[in-house]
Amino acid sequence: xxxxxxxxxxxxxxxxxxxxxxxxxxxxxxxxxxxxxxxxxxxxxxxxxxxxxxxxxxxxxxxxxxxxxxxxxxxxxxxxxxxxxxxxxxxxxxxxxxxxxxxxxxxxxxxxxxxxxxxxxxxxxxxxxxxxxxxxxxxxxxxxxxxxxxxxxxxxxxxxxxxxxxxxxxxxxxxxxxxxxxxxxxxxxxxxxxxxxxxxxxxxxxxxxxxxxxxxxxxxxxxxxxxxxxxxxxxxxxxxxxxxxxxxxxxxxxxxxxxxxxxxxxxxxxxxxxxxxxxxxxxxxxxxxxxxxxxxxxxxxxxxxxxxxxxxxxxxxxxxxxxxxxxxxxxxxxxxxxxxxxxxxxxxxxxxxxxxxxxxxxxxxxxxxxxxxxxxxxxxxxxxxxxxxxxxxxxxxxxxxxxxxxxxxxxxxxxxxxxxxxxxxxxxxxxxxxxxxxxxxxxx
Numbered sequence: 001x002x003x004x005x006x007x008x009x010x011x012x013x014x015x016x017x018x019x020x021x022x023x024x025x026x027x028x029x030x031x032x033x034x035x036x037x038x039x040x041x042x043x044x045x046x047x048x049x050x051x052x053x054x055x056x057x058x059x060x061x062x063x064x065x066x067x068x069x070x071x072x073x074x075x076x077x078x079x080x081x082x083x084x085x086x087x088x089x090x091x092x093x094x095x096x097x098x099x100x101x102x103x104x105x106x107x108x109x110x111x112x113x114x115x116x117x118x119x120x121x122x123x124x125x126x127x128x129x130x131x132x133x134x135x136x137x138x139x140x141x142x143x144x145x146x147x148x149x150x151x152x153x154x155x156x157x158x159x160x161x162x163x164x165x166x167x168x169x170x171x172x173x174x175x176x177x178x179x180x181x182x183x184x185x186x187x188x189x190x191x192x193x194x195x196x197x198x199x200x201x202x203x204x205x206x207x208x209x210x211x212x213x214x215x216x217x218x219x220x221x222x223x224x225x226x227x228x229x230x231x232x233x234x235x236x237x238x239x240x241x242x243x244x245x246x247x248x249x250x251x252x253x254x255x256x257x258x259x260x261x262x263x264x265x266x267x268x269x270x271x272x273x274x275x276x277x278x279x280x281x282x283x284x285x286x287x288x289x290x291x292x293x294x295x296x297x298x299x300x301x302x303x304x305x306x307x308x309x310x311x312x313x314x315x316x317x318x319x320x321x322x323x324x325x326x327x328x329x330x331x332x333x334x335x336x337x338x339x340x341x342x343x344x345x346x347x348x349x350x351x352x353x354x355x356x357x358x359x360x361x362x363x364x365x366x367x368x369x370x371x372x373x374x375x376x377x378x379x380x381x382x383x384x385x386x387x388x389x390x391x392x393x394x395x396x397x398x399x400x401x402x403x404x405x406x407x408x409x410x411x412x413x414x415x416x417x418x419x420x421x422x423x424x425x426x427x428x429x430x431x432x433x434x435x436x437x438x439x440x441x442x443x444x
Contacts, residue, residue, distance in 0.1 A: 064097060065352055068119050080368045087364075092351065092355075106125070121346070123339060124341075130160065130169060134164065139167050147353070156398035156399055157172040158172070159401070175395075176375060178296075179296075179317055179394055180196075181297055181315055182293050190212040199322065206271040217293070218273045218278075218294070219295075220276075220282065224422040225405045228408070229334075229406035232255060234259075235259050240253075240255065250436050250440035251440040256436060260436055264425060273291065276426065285305060288310075298336075299395075315387060315390050316390040319397070332399065333394075335402075375395060
């Protein structure tokens with residue numbers, strides 16, 4: 001009886017957020033110098049958008065920029081970018097030639113950079129920009145400083161890019177965040193007055209929700225690594241998780257065992273839905289059917305559940321709680337985004353950077369967020385899509401980021417073993433000690 005309808009906007013947003021893994025070719029080439037609006041209309045729109053934009057040092061006009069885009073031309077993100085380009089051209093006197101590569105850009109951009117093709121800017125997953133492509137991209141530190149970029153970016157985004165690349169090699173936009181999403185009405189009914197910040201407070205909230213007649217938590221099979229990843233990373237930090245996955249030592253790791261015991265305790269306390277772990281997205285839909293209250297996931301999940309179940313929920317969200325004696329604070333979360341970068345052989349670096357600022361800050365960043373149901377990259381943009389407005393304070397508080405699954409993806413073979421045994425842990429068919437022993441044996 002459960003519905004599995006996912007809207008077109010959701011499919012676009014979620015697919016891109018999960019490292020842009022799918023999508024059609026869309027490799028059509030388009031010169032955006034064609035104008036669909038009158039000069040008077042363009043000037044009016046320009047004045048409106050400029051009122052909220054940053055004002056970096058401007059390059060001289062008369063240049064033609066070549067932009068390779070990760071979007072297909074008909075996607076909502078592309079429509080926002082086309083509007084920004086049109087205004088940029090009017091203001092700068094430059095032209096922009098766009099090649100709409102779609103998600104295929106991830107398979108061709110490295111070779112293009114290595115070959116020194118004429119590209120002035122491109123966008124792709126922000127982690128790949130910071131790790132795979134950084135050596136072929138321009139250092140943006142000086143231009144970012146001149147543009148006061150730090151005022152227009154949440155700290156965690158440039159921090160992540162600098163951490164991967166050694167310096168600022170990209171400008172992030174359209175981010176997602178992660179944590180625990182919940183039904184506000186259920187929290188109120190259960191008498192939970194404050195969002196949990198510690199594991200003890202979280203367990204207290206779970207008890208109150210169960211006493212009120214609701215399943216406190218849901219868990220789908222697709223996200224068992226994600227939930228345990230948060231738990232173990234709070235104990236060890238992501239670097240500690242990566243070290244375990246690379247070098248072993250699971251049986252000696254107090255943090256890995258403590259995290260597994262905490263998951264086991266949630267199961268034994270009856271804090272998960274009776275159907276958990278279920279095949280994705282069946283269990284998360286229990287929130288939409290108002291049988292359950294909370295889910296560990298990312299900021300696409302309210303839209304996903306709403307589209308699946310046609311629910312009308314007021315969503316809240318808080319960062320994943322801290323644990324006693326743990327390494328990481330609640331201001332670290334899995335965050336993803338796209339990023340613009342400028343190849344280091346571009347002759348138009350400043351002009352390309354000006355266009356990037358046009359798209360990723362001010363009015364067009366605001367439009368991107370509202371039109372694509374995503375988070376503004378520029379924290380001075382205070383209007384969020386209603387469904388994820390509850391993420392605002394938690395997201396703006398972030399100081400650093402986790403990768404997807406918080407380091408558990410480090411070794412592909414071990415990842416499979418961890419996931420298989422986590423399913424048994426979440427099903428109550430394996431103890432924490434048995435889980436650790438199984439993973440330890442596989443890591444040797």
